[in-house]
Amino acid sequence: MFSKILIANRGEIAVRVIRTARRMGVRTVAVYSDADANALHVAMADEAVHIGPSPVSESYLRGDRIIEAAKATGAEAIHPGYGFLSENPDFVDQVEAAGLVFIGPSAASIRAMGLKDAAKRLMESADVPVVPGYHGEAQDIVVLASKAREIGYPVLIKARAGGGGKGMRRVEHPDDFPDALSGARREAKAAFGDDRVLVEKYVEKPRHIEVQVFGDNFGNAVHLFERDCSAQRRHQKVIEEAPAPGMTAEMRKAMTDAAVKAAKAISYSGAGTIEFIVDTSDGLRPDRFWFMEMNTRLQVEHPVTEMITGVDLVEWQLRVAAGEKLPKSQEEIALSGHAFExxxxxxxxxxxxxxxxxxxxxxxxxxxxxxxxxxxxxxxxxxxxxxxxxxxxxxxxxxxxxxxxxxxxxxxxxxxxxxxxxxxxxxxxxxxxxxxxxxxxxxxxxxxxxxxxxxxxxxxPQPDATIVARAGLAASGMHGVSSDDPWASLTGYSHFHPIERQVSLHRGTEELKAGVTAPGNGRYTVRLDGSQSIGLTQADLAGTVTWPGHVAVFAAGIAYTFAVPDPFASAAEAEAGAGSMRAPMPGLVKLVRAAQGDAVKKGQPLLILEAMKMEHTIAAQHDGVIADIASEGAQVTDGTVLVRFVEEAGA
Missing domain, CATH: 3.30.470.20 (ATP-grasp fold, B domain)
Known part of the structure; x- marks a missing residue:
């Protein structure tokens, strides 16, 4: 077993790997960017090495710096986590050339499955069912549009490299194909450095069911049952579960057999996932599932598999990479209970x-x-x-x-x-x-x-009066703290009558007024908008938190957040830029579709903002004439004015 490994990742997966390594007595080295200098994974690791500025292209994607850090700290192997360099075969080659071990599959296996079109051709030759579509090399729009018509709409345009829903577009009609293709290519290029795509038939009632596979360097391969990842928004998973609901013994055998066959076709070693799309329009049927892609790494949702099998997949990764055989045979892997993530x-x-x-x-x-x-x-x-x-x-x-x-x-x-x-x-x-x-x-x-x-x-749901009152009390600062001091019960006391403190709360565009008085003995009265009064006690402050300029009240799983304006801020500051269209988050202005002087209609796309590796269309919020619009290529921060209209230009 390794004595020290470097984790070429960040966040929860780095913490996850550190936890297992620590249990196994393996020391860990973390890497971090400027933004992550004080991150949890840095604090948990035995050692940490700074590898560059915050952008991933200058830090977590710098394989040369990561390898240098591993050699400088005496690490014997590199665990890639998921994302970043985890499915980059060139990085695997560089790791091995440096005399280190890559904790994952071989570069050949990653290359075999790294491009969706080539992977599907390989699976067809291995007798694994593949979804109908075009997986060829030609990328001309005429060819792709023609193939889409042959397949039949609706179709799905997918980036041939990468995953996670990036570079993916559903197209319902031929007229929409050119714009969807352009968007998919831009997003794929930004996320994966490769704008080539494939076109597939869109399954009308699809389920996304994947099988966890594991192989070693002795020709052994097993499955650890299936996960259902159908609960998705914007092609990205939000809740995963294992096993898949409604799974029959016949269906499970067909899918897991196909998954193991796929893994063996490329002599796979390490943790991997075979993803299938399933047509459920007629229930779960063994003849209605098709190979989509293979993720040649650990998956974000791997904990649900660990929960139903009792297997620590990270431990298996370390053992297989260190040259050991799979810890269990197929017959020894049992399914127990149900798990959600x-x-x-x-x-x-x-x-x-x-x-x-x-x-x-x-x-x-x-x-x-x-x-x-x-x-x-x-x-x-x-x-x-x-x-x-x-x-x-x-x-x-x-x-x-x-x-x-x-x-x-x-x-x-x-x-x-x-x-x-x-x-x-x-x-x-x-x-x-x-x-x-x-x-x-x-x-x-x-x-x-x-x-x-x-x-x-x-x-x-809108916050009820009690929630608003709790927010007003928390924001007022009049509530006392637990104390043996009898004077603590006199917060808000005055000689003739309790003092009422006025609080202004903002939720969206709505302003709410609260007048708070403290009669004493841990009791409070909150008068809302000058009329309705609600009595509260110190206990009602449970589930409220405050920080500068804000208060949040938690109720039934919902965080109701209110802004608490600084009463000394000028009205001009509060109203500056009213009606302007602002950036909802930091990002890059990728594409501008309008110009100064253009008359635009409500809902018309004006520009595309790229943020967190995804494209977001900024559309006009009302009819108007553009006075000013952000430039293509501009890097903007949260709240930056992107579009101003003529009617507000002189304001």
Whole structure:
């Protein structure tokens, strides 16, 4: 076994690898960028090496610096985690040329599966079912559009390199093909450095079911059952589970046999995932699943497989890379219970899941697992850390396991509702709503479920009067603290009558007024908008947090966040740029589709902002004539004015 390894990654996967390595007595070396100097994975590792500035192209994608760090610290092997360099065969070659071990598959295996079109041709020759589509070399729009017509609409344009939904577009009609192709190519080029695509038939009621496979260097390959990853938004997974709901013995055997066959076809060693698309329009049938791609690395959702099998996949990675045989045979791997993983992101579900940034001023996960379940929290952040624009906005993965699907799903919903995060908008309330959705609970899920129900799943009820009153009390600063001092009970006291402190709360464009008085003995009265009065006690402050300029109230899994304006700020500052269209996050202005002087209509696309490796279309919020618009190639920060209109130019 290795005595020391370097982890060429960051965040929760780096923390995950460190945890297993520590249990095995293997020392770890972390690498970090400027933005991650104080990150959790850096603090947990035995050693840490700075490798460059915050952008990934200058740090986590610098294979030369990572190899130098490994050699300088005496590490014998490099674990790539997932993302970044994990599926880069050139990096594998460089690692091995430096006399180090790459903890993963061979460069040949990665190359065989790295390009989706070539991988599908290989799978066809190995007698693995492949989805109908065009996987050829020609990239001319005339050829691709012609092939799309032959396949039959709707079709899916997919980047031939990479994954994660980037460079992917669904096309319903031939007229939409050119724009969709351009968008897919731009996104693929930005994410993977390769703008080539393939075209496939879009399955109308698809499920995304994948099989975890594992191989060693002695020709052995096994599966560790399947995971269902059909709950997706924008082609990216949000809740995964294992095993797949409704799976029959016949279907499982057909899929797992095909997965192992695929792994053996490329002499695969290490952890890998064979992803299948399944047509469920007529139920789960052994003749209705097709190979999509192979991920030649550990997957983000690997914890659900670990929960149902009791296998530590990272430990297996280390053992196989160190030259050992697989720890278990196929017959020794058993499935037990059901597990779910929910990905908690800094993103705004009400704005089409737009990624967000912010400082995690409050971060609290359930201390105990819900009754009848076990729970894991996989995270790479701590309270006070910032979600930066440079990396994926995942905050944590909440993983639960119970004896059956119904119990596990109930535990997931409960755990989500007991998770509190403030400082950035998150998708927690959306995840809890999805966990309690009737169709999802029944196992009637396909990749279009979230899209069909997005409005209902992302709807957040308005805060009731008690929530607003709790926010007003927390923001007032009048509440006392627990103390044996009798004077502490006199907060807000005056000689003739209690003093009323006025608080202004802003939620979106709405302003709420609260007048707070403290009669004494831990009792408070909050008068809302000058009329309705609500009585509160010190106990009502539980589930509220404050930080400069803000207060959040947690209720039923929802974080109601209010801005608390500085009363000394000028009105001019508060109203500056009213009506302007501003950048919702830091990013790069990738494409501008309008110019100064253009008359535009509400909903018309004006520019494309690239942020967190995804493209976001900025559309006109109202009719008007453009006075000024951002330049193509401009790097903007959160809140930067992107578009100004003539009617506000003289304001």
């Amino acid at each position: 929910a990905r908690i992101y800094a993103e705004d579900p009400q704005r089409d899941f737009l990624p967000a940034i912010g400082t995690l001023h409050h971060l609290s996960f359930p201390i105990q697992a819900p009754a009848g379940s076990t729970m894991r929290i996989e995270t790479g952040v701590r309270q006070g850390d910032a979600i930066s624009p440079y990396y994926d906005p995942m905050i944590a993965k909440l993983v639960v396991h119970a004896e059956d699907r119904h119990s596990a799903l109930g535990a997931l919903a409960t755990a989500l509702k007991n998770t509190e995060i403030a400082g950035s908008v998150t998708n927690i309330a959306f995840l809890a709503a999805l966990a309690e959705d009737a169709d999802f609970a029944a196992g009637d899920v396909d990749t279009g479920l979230i899209g069909r129900k997005q409005a209902a799943l992302t709807e957040t």
